[in-house]
Amino acid sequence: MTFGERSREAGRMLFYAGKNWITILGFLLTTGTGVSMVIFWGQELVSSRPIHPYAGILLFVMLPGLFVVGLLLMPLGIVLRRRKLKHTGTLPTIYPQVDFTQPAVRHLLLGVGLATAANIIIVGTASFKGVEYMDSTRFCGLTCHTVMQPEYTAFLDSPHSRVGCAQCHIGPGASWFVKSKLSGTRQLFAVLFKTYHRPIEDPVKNLRPARETCEQCHWPNKFTNDKLYIHTKYADDEANTPSTSVLLVKIGGNTALGQVGIHGFHMAAGTTISYVSTDAHRQVIPEVTYRDKTGKVEVFKADGFNAIPAATLAKGETRVMDCIDCHNRPTHEFLLPDRAVDNAMGAGAISPTLPYIKKKAIEVLKVNYPDRNTARQQIPAAITAFYQSSYPAVYQQHQDLVNQAAQSVLAIYLRNIFPAMKVTWGVHPNNLGHDDFPGCFRCHDGSHTAADGTTIPADCDTCHVLLAQDEKDPKILKELDLTQ
Ligand code: HEC
Ligand code: HEC
Ligand code: HEC
Ligand code: HEC
Ligand code: HEC
Incomplete structure (x- = not known):
């Protein structure tokens, strides 16, 4: 044929x-x-x-x-x-x-x-x-609504809310795209059969090395200048007495030029810091290895290192430090109630003129509500009831401030707490700083010592200049003309 x-x-x-x-x-x-x-x-x-x-x-x-x-x-x-x-x-x-x-x-x-x-x-x-x-943010954040609700809510309220999920979680290139779709398929089954972890576990295993994603937008050669950090706290007395800390944070200069400040020391070309952690959240760090530009290696061991059972150390995770070992919450930040209420008071959303409002807000926020709807009813009611019964005159005169405070306290709850996903206060520690979580002090605690006796520096002026610490009306703010 x-x-x-x-x-x-x-x-x-x-x-x-x-x-x-x-x-x-x-x-x-x-x-x-x-x-x-x-x-x-x-x-x-x-x-x-x-x-x-x-x-x-x-x-x-x-x-x-x-x-x-x-x-x-x-x-x-x-x-x-x-x-x-x-x-x-x-x-x-x-x-x-x-x-x-x-x-x-x-x-x-x-x-x-x-x-x-x-x-x-x-x-x-x-x-x-x-x-x-x-790859779209709406697909990642909204499709599995309950599962992603905590991360999506925090994301919408972050400096990165206009950056797509995929830009940090996948980044450029085909191979990470395929990897992410494979793990996405696994996750889909986890959602279908409800086998996912509550809360979703952090750190994210197999997250793409941060320098390949973050540095698409943040160019390390431009990490210059120091940053002025001002934070006001309120005490839990009747007057909600404020105290302010002012720091000049030595963010550090051009990482290509070498070791200047925070970024320079950890991210400079040619230096690597790796560490061993022995817990699930990388919060306990008994050993740190520092290799400087000249190739010199120093191993710092925490006090009590020798008492750690060999089996625990062997099970530990070894990791090379990158951006997310400090910036682990660049976009999914969950605050502790103290800081969240301080921030809202500083911004005027909760008026510091209301007696005992700091103490009452924290008390109401720490109650274990079964779900978000119960909180929606009970939180504003509890705040209003407190002023109606304990400060009727204040309530009469400043009903608007009380109502505003009640709604702001509820907003703090709804922003940070997701009972369906077991996301409650403090489940996702933030490694930037040392006030609320161990953060920098996981290594810079003065106890990590090398064989030659040097320690990872822990002096208070290593990372920032303390311009004022917990002061009422710091003089420096007047000098800088930064008082409200
Ligand atoms: C600016 C970069 C960035 C963006 C944008 C971003 N993420 Fe993340 N995400 C991270 C980092 C960093 C972590 C924490 C990694 C770690 O601790 O190991 C994380 C962790 C998570 C986790 C694990 C749970 C947790 O809270 O640690 C989930 C789930 C998640 N992200 C989902 C999303 C979704 C959905 C979006 C988009 C709506 C998104 N992310 C956008 C950087 C980002
Ligand atoms: C697609 C671009 C993009 C990517 C990717 C990205 N960022 Fe950003 N980031 C931005 C922009 C834009 C801002 C400034 C937002 C502003 O000033 O309001 C910012 C702000 C920041 C800030 C300052 C936040 C503040 O509170 O002032 C930090 C820290 C930061 N990013 C860290 C990271 C880290 C860590 C990663 C990787 C996990 C990352 N970014 C990935 C675009 C990006
Ligand atoms: C050793 C911890 C550490 C590492 C590692 C680190 N940073 Fe930072 N970074 C800081 C601290 C501390 C600040 C200042 C605190 C703040 O912004 O609240 C900061 C500030 C920033 C800012 C904001 C700068 C500004 O002017 O507001 C950006 C952007 C940033 N880092 C990006 C990165 C990127 C990208 C990487 C990885 C290449 C990285 N950082 C690695 C600790 C670190
Ligand atoms: C995993 C351990 C680890 C963590 C976490 C860590 N660092 Fe470091 N850091 C080091 C090591 C190691 C050095 C180098 C020590 C030396 O100079 O001998 C260093 C050096 C520094 C230096 C330079 C010190 C000097 O000699 O002048 C600064 C500043 C610094 N770190 C800031 C920070 C800040 C801020 C954080 C938290 C946001 C942080 N580090 C978190 C391990 C760590
Ligand atoms: C390894 C670096 C490092 C060392 C050492 C260090 N700090 Fe800090 N500190 C930080 C960082 C980073 C922040 C958070 C700045 C930010 O988020 O921008 C901070 C924040 C603070 C704050 C403000 C807390 C708040 O939010 O109100 C105070 C106060 C403070 N440090 C005091 C101290 C004192 C006192 C010491 C000495 C015992 C010390 N620090 C040692 C890195 C360090």
Whole structure:
């Protein structure tokens, strides 16, 4: 048989065996989903509203899925029908003639050709749009609503709220994209079968080395200048007595130039700091290894190192320090109640003129509410009831301030606490600083000593100049003309 005869024979076979319900169903499915996708894409182009995450799943994941199923059903129907005919011995040795001179047949062929071309375009567009959608912040943050609610809420309230989840969690390049989709598939099953951890565990295992993601935007050669840090705390007395700390944080200079300040010492080219941690949150660090530019290596061991059982050390994690060993909460920061209330009081959202408001707010925030809705009812009610019964005159005169404070305390709760995911006060420690969590003092505690007796520096002026510590009306703020 010549090639022409063979392809004519195959064409006739396809025509003959193609008349079966599986192939026709595949054809209908492909056409139906294909047309709906094109209509949706058109609508998406003209609509200004973002797509709801569940509609997104339908549109970008399920419809293309059905489309591909349809495409696969078409040849499958033909194969199955041929096999069946062969089995029953009714497969014709010569297929009925297909008369290409008939207009109906030619139209059909033209239709199939055009549909195939359209299908290729649709599959291409659908995969592109699907990938784009699955990298979008709304997909990551909203699809598994309860599971991601804590991280998404914190993200929306952070300096990075306009940075996509994928820019930190995946970063550029194809290999991390594939890795993330594989782990994403695992996570999808974890969500379906509710086997995920509550709270979602930190640190994130296998997070991409931070320098490959953060440094896409933050250029280490530009980490210059010191930073003025001002923080006011309020006491839990009747007057909510304020005290302010003012520091000049030595963030440090150009890491390419070498060791200046905080960034310079940890991130300078040619130096590495690695450490062993023995707990799940990398909070306990018994051993630190420091290799400087000249290649000199120093191993610092914490007091009590020799008392640590060998088995505990062997199970420990060894890690090279990067950005997220300090900035582990650049966008998912969960505050402790003290700091959250201080911040709200400093900003005026909770008025410091209300007697005992600091103490009362903390007390109300620390109650273990079964869910967020209960908190929505009980927190504002508890604050108002306190002033109604203990300070009726204040309540009469400043009802607006009391109501505002009540709502602000509730807002602090809703921003930080997610009982359904077991995210409560302090479950996600922040490593930047040392006031609320061990942070820098995990290593800079004066107890980490090398063989030659030197320690990782822990003097109070190593990392910042203390311009004022817990002072009422610090003089320095007047000198800098920074008082309100
Ligand atoms: C600025 C970078 C950045 C952005 C943007 C970002 N993340 Fe994260 N994310 C991190 C870092 C860093 C960690 C903590 C890593 C660690 O401790 O190991 C983290 C941790 C997490 C965790 C683990 C639980 C936890 O709280 O530690 C989840 C879940 C998560 N992110 C989801 C998201 C989602 C969803 C988005 C988008 C809505 C997002 N992230 C956007 C940097 C980012
Ligand atoms: C896509 C760009 C982008 C990426 C990726 C990114 N950031 Fe940022 N980051 C920004 C921008 C923009 C700001 C400034 C926001 C502002 O000033 O309000 C910022 C601010 C910051 C700040 C200052 C926050 C503050 O409170 O003033 C820190 C610290 C920071 N980023 C750390 C990180 C770390 C750590 C990573 C990697 C895990 C990272 N960023 C990844 C864009 C990015
Ligand atoms: C040893 C701890 C440590 C490491 C490692 C570290 N930082 Fe920082 N970084 C700090 C501290 C402390 C500050 C100042 C505190 C603050 O902003 O509240 C800071 C400030 C910043 C700022 C804000 C600068 C400004 O002017 O406000 C950015 C951006 C930043 N770091 C990015 C990074 C990136 C990117 C990396 C990784 C290449 C990194 N840092 C590594 C401790 C660290
Ligand atoms: C994993 C351990 C570790 C952590 C966590 C850590 N550091 Fe360091 N740091 C080191 C080591 C090691 C050195 C180098 C010590 C030396 O100079 O011998 C160093 C050096 C420094 C220096 C330079 C000290 C000097 O000699 O002038 C500064 C400043 C500094 N760190 C700030 C910080 C700050 C701020 C944090 C928290 C945000 C922090 N470090 C967290 C291990 C750590
Ligand atoms: C290894 C570095 C390091 C050392 C050593 C260190 N600090 Fe700090 N300290 C920090 C950082 C980082 C912050 C947080 C700054 C920020 O978030 O921008 C901080 C914050 C503070 C604050 C403000 C707390 C607040 O939020 O109100 C005070 C007060 C303070 N330090 C006092 C001290 C004193 C006193 C010592 C000596 C016992 C000391 N520090 C040693 C790094 C250090």
